[in-house]
Amino acid sequence: xxxxxxxxxxxxxxxxxxxxxxxRRRGEDxxxxxxxxxxxxxxxxxxxxPYLVSGDVDGPDALIARTPxxxxxxxxDLRLGVEAEGLDLDRRTVEIRDLTTGRADxxxxxxxxxxxxxxPIRPPLPGIDAPGVHGVQTLEDARELIEWxxxxxRRAVVVGGGYIxxxxxxxxxxxxxxxxxxxxxxxxxxxxxxxxxxxxxEAMEGMDIDVVTETEVVGIEVTDGRASAVLTAxxxxxxDIVVLGLGVRPATELARAAGLPLGASGGLTTDLRMRVxxxxxxxxxxxxxxxVEVLDLVSGRRRHIALGTHANKxxxxxxxxxxxxxxxxxxxxxxxxxxxxxxxxGRTGLREKDAAAAGFEFVTATIESTGRAGYYPGARSMRxxxxxxxxxxxxxxxxxxxxxxxxxxxxxxxxxxTHRMTVEEITSLDLGYAPPFSPVWDPILVAARKAAQKVxxxx
Amino acid sequence: xxxxxxxxxxxxxxxxxxxxxxxRRRGEDxxxxxxxxxxxxxxxxxxxxPYLVSGDVDGPDALIARTPxxxxxxxxDLRLGVEAEGLDLDRRTVEIRDLTTGRADxxxxxxxxxxxxxxPIRPPLPGIDAPGVHGVQTLEDARELIEWxxxxxRRAVVVGGGYIxxxxxxxxxxxxxxxxxxxxxxxxxxxxxxxxxxxxxEAMEGMDIDVVTETEVVGIEVTDGRASAVLTAxxxxxxDIVVLGLGVRPATELARAAGLPLGASGGLTTDLRMRVxxxxxxxxxxxxxxxVEVLDLVSGRRRHIALGTHANKxxxxxxxxxxxxxxxxxxxxxxxxxxxxxxxxGRTGLREKDAAAAGFEFVTATIESTGRAGYYPGARSMRxxxxxxxxxxxxxxxxxxxxxxxxxxxxxxxxxxTHRMTVEEITSLDLGYAPPFSPVWDPILVAARKAAQKVxxxx
Numbered sequence: 001x002x003x004x005x006x007x008x009x010x011x012x013x014x015x016x017x018x019x020x021x022x023x024r025r026r027g028e029d030x031x032x033x034x035x036x037x038x039x040x041x042x043x044x045x046x047x048x049x050p051y052l053v054s055g056d057v058d059g060p061d062a063l064i065a066r067t068p069x070x071x072x073x074x075x076x077d078l079r080l081g082v083e084a085e086g087l088d089l090d091r092r093t094v095e096i097r098d099l100t101t102g103r104a105d106x107x108x109x110x111x112x113x114x115x116x117x118x119x120p121i122r123p124p125l126p127g128i129d130a131p132g133v134h135g136v137q138t139l140e141d142a143r144e145l146i147e148w149x150x151x152x153x154r155r156a157v158v159v160g161g162g163y164i165x166x167x168x169x170x171x172x173x174x175x176x177x178x179x180x181x182x183x184x185x186x187x188x189x190x191x192x193x194x195x196x197x198x199x200x201x202e203a204m205e206g207m208d209i210d211v212v213t214e215t216e217v218v219g220i221e222v223t224d225g226r227a228s229a230v231l232t233a234x235x236x237x238x239x240d241i242v243v244l245g246l247g248v249r250p251a252t253e254l255a256r257a258a259g260l261p262l263g264a265s266g267g268l269t270t271d272l273r274m275r276v277x278x279x280x281x282x283x284x285x286x287x288x289x290x291x292v293e294v295l296d297l298v299s300g301r302r303r304h305i306a307l308g309t310h311a312n313k314x315x316x317x318x319x320x321x322x323x324x325x326x327x328x329x330x331x332x333x334x335x336x337x338x339x340x341x342x343x344x345x346g347r348t349g350l351r352e353k354d355a356a357a358a359g360f361e362f363v364t365a366t367i368e369s370t371g372r373a374g375y376y377p378g379a380r381s382m383r384x385x386x387x388x389x390x391x392x393x394x395x396x397x398x399x400x401x402x403x404x405x406x407x408x409x410x411x412x413x414x415x416x417x418t419h420r421m422t423v424e425e426i427t428s429l430d431l432g433y434a435p436p437f438s439p440v441w442d443p444i445l446v447a448a449r450k451a452a453q454k455v456x457x458x459x
Numbered sequence: 460x461x462x463x464x465x466x467x468x469x470x471x472x473x474x475x476x477x478x479x480x481x482x483r484r485r486g487e488d489x490x491x492x493x494x495x496x497x498x499x500x501x502x503x504x505x506x507x508x509p510y511l512v513s514g515d516v517d518g519p520d521a522l523i524a525r526t527p528x529x530x531x532x533x534x535x536d537l538r539l540g541v542e543a544e545g546l547d548l549d550r551r552t553v554e555i556r557d558l559t560t561g562r563a564d565x566x567x568x569x570x571x572x573x574x575x576x577x578x579p580i581r582p583p584l585p586g587i588d589a590p591g592v593h594g595v596q597t598l599e600d601a602r603e604l605i606e607w608x609x610x611x612x613r614r615a616v617v618v619g620g621g622y623i624x625x626x627x628x629x630x631x632x633x634x635x636x637x638x639x640x641x642x643x644x645x646x647x648x649x650x651x652x653x654x655x656x657x658x659x660x661e662a663m664e665g666m667d668i669d670v671v672t673e674t675e676v677v678g679i680e681v682t683d684g685r686a687s688a689v690l691t692a693x694x695x696x697x698x699d700i701v702v703l704g705l706g707v708r709p710a711t712e713l714a715r716a717a718g719l720p721l722g723a724s725g726g727l728t729t730d731l732r733m734r735v736x737x738x739x740x741x742x743x744x745x746x747x748x749x750x751v752e753v754l755d756l757v758s759g760r761r762r763h764i765a766l767g768t769h770a771n772k773x774x775x776x777x778x779x780x781x782x783x784x785x786x787x788x789x790x791x792x793x794x795x796x797x798x799x800x801x802x803x804x805g806r807t808g809l810r811e812k813d814a815a816a817a818g819f820e821f822v823t824a825t826i827e828s829t830g831r832a833g834y835y836p837g838a839r840s841m842r843x844x845x846x847x848x849x850x851x852x853x854x855x856x857x858x859x860x861x862x863x864x865x866x867x868x869x870x871x872x873x874x875x876x877t878h879r880m881t882v883e884e885i886t887s888l889d890l891g892y893a894p895p896f897s898p899v900w901d902p903i904l905v906a907a908r909k910a911a912q913k914v915x916x917x918x
Contacts, residue, residue, distance in 0.1 A: 013899070048834060048894045062834035065899075163893075308899045309892035316886075316908075325915075330887055337891035346891055375507060375521035408864060408897070411890045415874035418888065427775075428789055429877060431870045432796035432805055433768035434622075435507045438867070440472070440524075440767045449775075456784075 002032035006322060007094055007109035009084045009254070011037030012044065013311035014289025014318070015115030016066065019076050021319020031322075034077045034107060036084050036096055041139050042068050047308050049142045050164070053149075054171035060139045084116075087258035089282050111284045111322050114255055114268060114276065115315070118248035118290035118306045127220030132227030133242045136164055145243070153240035154178055157230040159217050161188030165245030166200070166340040169209050172243070173341070180210040180237050182217055182230060191336060192399050193351050195366070196385055199401040203343040212237070248306045250291045260285070265304035267293035272328040274318045286322065288314025288329075295331030298349045298396060298417055299358040305332060333417040334397075337407040346410030349397030349417045352387060361390040363458050365423075365451035369443035371405040373435035380404045384447040386413075386423060393422035393455040398447070405437070412444050423451040461491035465781060466553055466568035468543045468713070470496030471503065472770035473748025473777070474574030475525065478535050480778020490781075493536045493566060495543050495555055500598050501527050506767050508601045509623070512608075513630035519598045543575075546717035548741055570743045570781050573714055573727060573735065574774070577707035577749035577765045586679030591686035592701045595623055604702070612699035613637060616689040618676050620647030624704030625659070625799040628668050631702070632800070639669040639696050641676055641689060650795060651858050652810050654825070655844055658860040662802040671696070707765045709750045719744070724763035726752035731787040733777045745781065747773025747788075754790030757808045757855060757876055758817040764791060792876040793856075796866040805869030808856030808876045811846060820849040822917050824882075824909035828902035830864040832894035839863045843906040845872075845882060852881035852914040857906070864896075871903050882910040 006022060008015045019033050035042075041064060048063040057063065071078050079096075085104070086095035094112070097104045120135045122128060134145040156172040158165050161183035172179045181188060181204070187197025188204065188211055204211050212234070220242060221229035230237045250267040252260075260277050263269045268287040270276050276285045289311035293302040313329055320327035335348040355362045365386050370379040382402025388395055398413035400406050416426050426448035433440055441449070465481060467474045478492050494501075502524040510516045530537050538555075544563070545554035553571070556563045579594045581587060593604040615631040617624050620642035631638045640647060640663070646656025647663065647670055663670050671693070679701060680688035689696045709726035711719075719736050722728045727746040729735050735744040748770035752761040772788055779786035794807040814821045824845050829838040841861025847854055857872035859865050875885050885907035892899055900908070 045832065045834070045894065045899065047892070047899075048832060051835060051894055056836050057834050307892065309890070309901075312899050313887055327883075328887075332889045335889045335891050337893045337896050339893070339895055344896075348889070348891075373504065373507060375504070375516050376510060377515050405864070405867060407893075408867065408891055409870075411868075411871045411888075411901075412874055414889050414891070415871055415878070419874070419878045424786075428772055428787075429870075430791045430794045430807070430873050431768070432794050432807075432867055432873070433506070433766065434796045434798070434866075435504065435510055436798055437796050437803075438768075440504065440506075440771050442768075442870075 002028060002030050004110040005032040006111040007107060008035040008113040008115060010115035010117055011035045011042040012117055013308050014315040015113060016043045017312050017315020018113045018318040021316050022322040023075055025323025028075045036082050037080050038083045039138060040080055042071060044139055049136050050167035050171045052142050053145060054174040084254055087254050089258050113318055114287040114291060115289045116251045116254060116291045119251045120248050121246040125219045127222045130220055130222040130227045133220055135244050136168060148241060155239050156241045157237045157239040158243045158245055160245035162245060162247055163338045168243045168245055170340045173209060180212060182212045182215050184216050186214055191347055196399045196401055199383060204340055207341050250304055252291050263293040263302050265293055267291060267304040269293050273321050274314055274329055286318045288318050297331040297333050333414050335410055335414040337410060342403050344403060344407035346400040346407040348410050348414045351397060355387055355396050360396060362387050362396055363390060363454040365447055365454050367447045367450050369446050370439055373439050376435045382406045382443050384443045386447040386451040388423045388451045388455055390458055393424055395421055395423055409444055423448045427452055461489050463569040464491040465570040466566060467494040467572040467574060469574035469576055470494045470501040471576055472767050473774040474572060475502045476771050476774020477572045477777040480775050481781040482534055484782025487534045495541050496539050497542045498597060499539055501530060503598055505596060508595050509626035509630045511601050512604060513633040543713055546713050548717050572777055573746040573750060574748045575710045575713060575750045578710045579707050580705040584678045586681045589679055589681040589686045592679055594703050595627060607700060614698050615700045616696045616698040617702045617704055619704035621704060621706055622797045627702045627704055629799045632668060639671060641671045641674050643675050645673055651806055655858045655860050658842055663799055666800050709763055711750050722752040722761050724752055726750060726763040728752050732780050733773055733788055745777045747777050756790040756792050792873050794869055794873040796869060801862050803862060803866035805859040805866040807869050807873045810856060814846055814855050819855060821846050821855055822849060822913040824906055824913050826906045826909050828905050829898055832898050835894045841865045841902050843902045845906040845910040847882045847910045847914055849917055852883055854880055854882055868903055882907045886911055
């Protein structure tokens with residue numbers, strides 16, 4: 001037993017990274033580490049589930065970065081199938097229940113990491129719990145969905161046209177199903193501005209995915225005890241399988257009940273070292289991953305963004321700090337990449353409506369370029385939209401839709417955003433150029449040139 | 460005739476960009492623009508020549524971004540086949556000669572742009588001027604080389620294993636020739652550290668390209684009036700065709716003779732607006748492209764880097780300034796990308812030896828990762844090397860060798876270098892993550908984590 005006990009609630013990316021990082025820095029006789037995980041798996045890639053369903057990834061084991069046994073071998077007391085039911089900050093204990101035996105217990109902590117993740121949004125619609133309606137959050141969900149998919153199934157309806165929606169649409173197309181995506185927004189991918197979302201819409205239609213926008217789902221039709229259609233205000237969409245891709249919300253009931261501070265999104269708020277409630281008497285409480293809010297470095301606001309890469313970084317920061325060293329998570333700029341078949345999507349920073357909501361006045365510039373020199377074989381078109389603050393020219397956001405290397409070009413913009421670069425400054429960035437990889441002016445530079453011109457004309 | 464006359468010497472990327480940009484901002488009655496170009500082409504992509512030779516690009520026309528007539532239609536008095544032979548800074552005139560008629564003339568200027576480019580390094584070896592020995596700088600070179608390539612030719616020797624050398628090696632392999640690359644360095648791609656160059660060496664051998672290193676070429680064997688072998692201290696390499704890929708040096712004889720200031724590399728030195736000799740009585744003289752030195756933002760030194768993307772940026776800055784507006788070229792971080800068959804190479808910043816020469820003490824970290832999530836189909840290995848200053852952890856340089864999206868990942872590092880980020884700061888960059896595009900920790904972040912750890916251990 002160690003001098004101190006660390007209890008981690010949640011054994012996925014943030015929790016296990018925190019535990020591993022702390023273990024690397026403090027031996028077992030110094031720090032006892034107990035991880036409470038409700039499910040049967042640890043450290044798996046939920047983002048990989050669409051590719052498991054499509055058959056691109058062989059089996060669920062491939063998505064598990066580190067098995068429970070591997071964690072245990074490294075001196076982590078990992079308890080699977082155990083749920084945290086209560087949190088007593090005065091007594092510094094967690095009430096836990098073994099989901100198999102039903103036995104309740106109580107465990108004390110010196111340090112506590114809340115890594116309770118997020119839960120899929122599941123609106124209380126008639127029929128939503130019928131067999132054939134599938135979420136895509138856990139490996140269990142994936143297993144159930146794959147089992148449900150019978151050769152006889154021909155029609156899939158995906159509810160929600162965000163990241164998980166379009167990725168699942170691709171997966172279902174690849175399984176040979178006729179796919180309809182129903183979304184309440186004007187365009188799919190509402191993390192893009194509608195003009196850029198329209199490009200995704202058009203491309204999806206070209207892939208024979210039926211995209212129905214501005215349409216509210218009102219219920220699931222159930223026939224013979226199984227989902228048979230998605231019902232909307234605009235009509236009925238027959239379905240052998242319904243996939244829910246409506247996003248997630250932070251799972252913070254435990255924290256809320258214990259009186260820990262939550263932000264407007266319902267996510268936990270932390271300081272830069274990922275500590276919760278500092279100054280409020282709650283020392284030694286940390287939180288990270290999909291259950292926390294992060295600072296948006298562009299708008300200055302706190303947001304909830306559920307993304308594995310952030311969760312891993314949070315875990316590393318928490319574990320480093322518990323390990324006695326110093327690390328911070330400064331915030332995000334809102335970078336995300338995705339694809340549907342061969343169409344790549346990248347975005348970072350603010351959309352027009354975010355910029356307006358944050359109080360910015362701005363100009364926009366959209367350009368068409370290619371990912372390789374125009375004369376190089378395989379050069380495909382790429383659209384880049386840039387949003388820049390009026391007068392100052394400060395970059396506020398970038399969106400890219402295209403093929404062949406479009407998505408990861410967003411990283412350049414992400415670093416530029418982090419450093420509050422102006423679009424004029426971006427025009428002189430020293431980016432890699434060779435005909436197979438870029439036109440002589442990289443698309444990011446072309447967009448920056450046009451945006452800089454717009455800023456100048458607007459002065 | 461305009462109020463002022465701009466004379467541009469050199470009608471390639473820098474010169475024509477400057478002319479176009481100035482024309483866009485000032486009408487013909489305000490600014491007369493005369494461009495003097497020795498060759499027959501304007502605004503062509505020399506970087507595309509290897510792909511023209513390989514047959515990936517259809518014909519030389521594809522490499523011409525804008526034809527002479529297109530420039531002329533935009534009000535630029537473009538004179539092809541005319542050479543600038545002298546420069547009188549007191550009288551503000553250029554002595555020119557028509558290479559077809561031999562007629563000499565003199566043209567006055569108010570503004571002058573020196574965009575004389577670079578010339579291939581061609582050591583005075585016995586046999587170097589024999590038929591069958593080819594440079595790869597101009598479209599004329601490319602045409603001659605392609606004409607020389609007969610179906611009967613079986614063996615090519617490429618002298619020099621830098622960018623142009625490896626790209627030409629690939630082109631010759633694709634034309635079905637047996638290719639040997641001879642380089643005096645310990646490894647090909649000496650813009651990389653030798654440990655990373657060794658990966659390129661190994662991959663090239665795997666492509667059946669014979670790479671002979673640490674070998675000095677002493678001459679070209681000529682048989683029946685044609686090159687028949689490359690002669691080295693280590694032996695004779697038979698060749699039906701010899702390609703010279705020994706790099707270039709700035710073409711600044713004209714400027715030197717006129718007394719303009721040159722740097723240690725022989726390139727012209729300019730201020731941030733790309734003006735030459737400011738304060739020395741030479742007002743209205745500008746220079747850009749392959750004939751100038753650029754400021755290396757990492758080492759603080761001036762260097763000669765011949766690269767089309769810099770030349771285009773210089774031209775834009777010069778043209779904007781001559782146009783009456785304000786623009787600067789702040790410098791470079793030394794980014795370059797290349798490929799040989801499917802092997803991608805990216806580099807930015809300082810190599811170990813550059814860092815040492817600049818006076819830095821440093822640590823290095825090399826990691827192996829993949830361009831996609833490890834479980835995603837097609838994930839291929841990628842090696843990333845990071846060099847960071849001791850104590851401060853400031854990023855000094857990054858080298859990447861891999862496949863499938865390896866090269867352009869260097870852009871992230873380039874922006875980080877521009878902003879003098881530390882490797883610890885890089886670990887929290889918000890880079891795009893989704894399984895088809897990146898592991899949950901992007902290879903750049905993995906390398907930064909390892910480098911940050913090395914920096915910490917070294918304190």
